[in-house]
Amino acid sequence: MADETEKEKPEGGEEALDRRQFFVRVGVGSLAVAGLGTAVFAYQFLSPNVLYEPSPIVNVGSPESYPPNSVTLDPQAAIYIVREAPGFYALTAICTHLGCLTAWKPELGIIACPCHGSKFNRDGAVIAGPAPRPLPWFRMWLSDDGDLMVDRSSPIAARQFVRI
Amino acid sequence: MARSLTTYLDDLRDSRVWRSIFRSGPGQSNLHRALVVQSNVFLHLFSVKARKRVLDFSVTWYLGALTFGAFLILVITGVLLMLYYHPSVPLAYSDMKDLEFVVSSGVFLRNLHRWSAHAMVLLVFAHLAKVFYRGAYRPPREFNWVIGVVLLLLTLFLSYTGYLLPWDQLAFWAVTVGSNIASAVPLLGHHIRFLMLGGNLVNANALLRFYVLHCMILPLAAILFIAIHFWRIRKDGGLYAGAPTTTAEKEAER
Numbered sequence: 001m002a003d004e005t006e007k008e009k010p011e012g013g014e015e016a017l018d019r020r021q022f023f024v025r026v027g028v029g030s031l032a033v034a035g036l037g038t039a040v041f042a043y044q045f046l047s048p049n050v051l052y053e054p055s056p057i058v059n060v061g062s063p064e065s066y067p068p069n070s071v072t073l074d075p076q077a078a079i080y081i082v083r084e085a086p087g088f089y090a091l092t093a094i095c096t097h098l099g100c101l102t103a104w105k106p107e108l109g110i111i112a113c114p115c116h117g118s119k120f121n122r123d124g125a126v127i128a129g130p131a132p133r134p135l136p137w138f139r140m141w142l143s144d145d146g147d148l149m150v151d152r153s154s155p156i157a158a159r160q161f162v163r164i
Numbered sequence: 165m166a167r168s169l170t171t172y173l174d175d176l177r178d179s180r181v182w183r184s185i186f187r188s189g190p191g192q193s194n195l196h197r198a199l200v201v202q203s204n205v206f207l208h209l210f211s212v213k214a215r216k217r218v219l220d221f222s223v224t225w226y227l228g229a230l231t232f233g234a235f236l237i238l239v240i241t242g243v244l245l246m247l248y249y250h251p252s253v254p255l256a257y258s259d260m261k262d263l264e265f266v267v268s269s270g271v272f273l274r275n276l277h278r279w280s281a282h283a284m285v286l287l288v289f290a291h292l293a294k295v296f297y298r299g300a301y302r303p304p305r306e307f308n309w310v311i312g313v314v315l316l317l318l319t320l321f322l323s324y325t326g327y328l329l330p331w332d333q334l335a336f337w338a339v340t341v342g343s344n345i346a347s348a349v350p351l352l353g354h355h356i357r358f359l360m361l362g363g364n365l366v367n368a369n370a371l372l373r374f375y376v377l378h379c380m381i382l383p384l385a386a387i388l389f390i391a392i393h394f395w396r397i398r399k400d401g402g403l404y405a406g407a408p409t410t411t412a413e414k415e416a417e418r
Contacts, residue, residue: 043359051363099344100337115341 056153063088063148063164071104071111071122079138079150080104080111082122087161090140090150091124096133111135123158134158209394211402217413218403223298227291232390234284238322239383241277249329251375253368256331281323288319300404308396311389318386325378331371339366339374 017025058077066072066083073080078093078101093102093111100115110127111120118129125134136155140162143149148162176182177190188199198212217223248267249259263270292312295301301309328339343366347357362369397403408414 046359046362048362048369051369053363053365053367097344098341100340115337 057149057151059143060090060148060150062146063142071106073104075101077150077152079152080122080135081148081150084161087163088140088148089123089159089161090138090148091135092138092152092155093135095131096126096135097129097131102135209391209398211398214402215405216416217408218405223405224403225290225294227287227294231284231287231291234280234287235386235390237280238277238284241273241280242379242383244273245277246379251329251372253331253371256329256371260330260332281326285319285323288316292316295404298404298406305396305400305404308393308400311393311396315386315389315393318382318389322378322382322386325374325382328366328371328374329378336366339370343370 058074058079060074060077060079060081063083066081066088068083069085071080071082073093075093079090080093082089082091094100095102095113095115095118097113097116097118100113102111102113102118102120104110104122105112109122111122111124112118113120113129113131116130118131119127120131120135121127123134124137126132137158137160139151139154139156141149142162142164174190177186183189186200187203188196190196201207201210201212245263248263248270250256260274263274265271295309295312324339324342328335343357343361346360347353349356358364360370360373361367362373408416
């Protein structure tokens with residue numbers, strides 16, 4: 001055993017490898033390649049390529065259905081449709097803290113999260129609580145039929161109103 | 165009656181079939197008792213002998229054994245619950261309601277599963293604290309401590325994945341919050357959440373993934389690590405006893 005350990009000490013170039021060391025390297029190398037392949041395979045297999053999730057683009061109805069100066073929660077789409085003097089905007093109803101569905105509190109004029117107590121203004125700005133970011137605004141436009149459309153996958157900078 | 169019963173049992177132990185299964189044969193000697201443990205696939209994980217002192221309640225409070233007991237109850241009740249539960253969005257909640265209101269003894273099994281799960285989490289924590297405060301994690305038992313921490317994590321993951329399965333509001337929001345906590349991991353967070361849920365939302369894929377984790381992957385991992393945990397107790401010199409304190413104990417262990 002003693003002289004074997006001495007042999008395993010690196011002696012410089014690849015020529016110094018004896019047959020045992022060579023096969024150990026081949027074996028370890030093959031296992032590493034196979035392990036890497038397995039990891040890539042597993043990652044790809046576990047990531048679904050097709051998702052049967054609702055479309056991020058939702059039709060939220062005609063602008064007339066929203067009274068002036070109102071905040072309306074669409075709980076299915078998890079968005080607020082806000083109508084103010086300058087126009088319409090949509091912002092997420094999903095709390096930026098840990099993803100709970102927030103609620104509009106008309107008596108206080110704020111958006112509040114029931115899970116951990118974050119509070120937001122109607123424009124999405126954080127007033128209180130653990131939420132790290134304001135509620136993002138989503139891209140909104142008028143469809144050809146005159147309905148308001150919201151793309152929940154496209155956050156935009158705040159204060160871009162849809163004027164009707 | 166008692167006499168005839170023991171004779172009957174002795175005859176049974178001496179029968180050819182019994183002896184073909186349990187090779188240690190009849191006998192009361194220490195050698196025989198050691199053979200019983202050594203030649204049994206389950207018992208051979210354990211030591212053939214233990215200090216009498218470490219079997220006192222005060223030493224371990226039997227917390228490890230109680231945890232294992234809770235785990236056994238969970239496996240048995242869990243397998244039975246699987247016979248009525250479909251891990252699909254339209255059926256999961258109504259199956260859980262059926263177990264509560266329609267299936268004979270369903271409410272008993274479901275509550276037994278639920279309370280045992282709570283008990284197992286508590287017992288694992290208590291076991292960990294007891295081992296820690298007695299110093300039983302110190303060498304040569306440090307590797308078994310690590311196995312124990314793995315088992316704590318497996319218990320918590322089992323508890324968490326099982327929490328989604330009733331598919332009620334509590335389950336849905338707890339998993340929404342939990343998966344968002346996972347996405348706070350630097351760089352890889354959103355990938356971890358995506359793989360965990362099998363999508364971007366807590367939905368059908370998430371329910372199925374949690375079901376497979378809860379009923380197959382995590383229990384198998386737990387059984388494997390429990391086996392190593394028990395075996396390591398023997399390999400590390402038995403349950404940690406500490407030094408004998410009373411003269412009687414010192415005398416007994418001389």
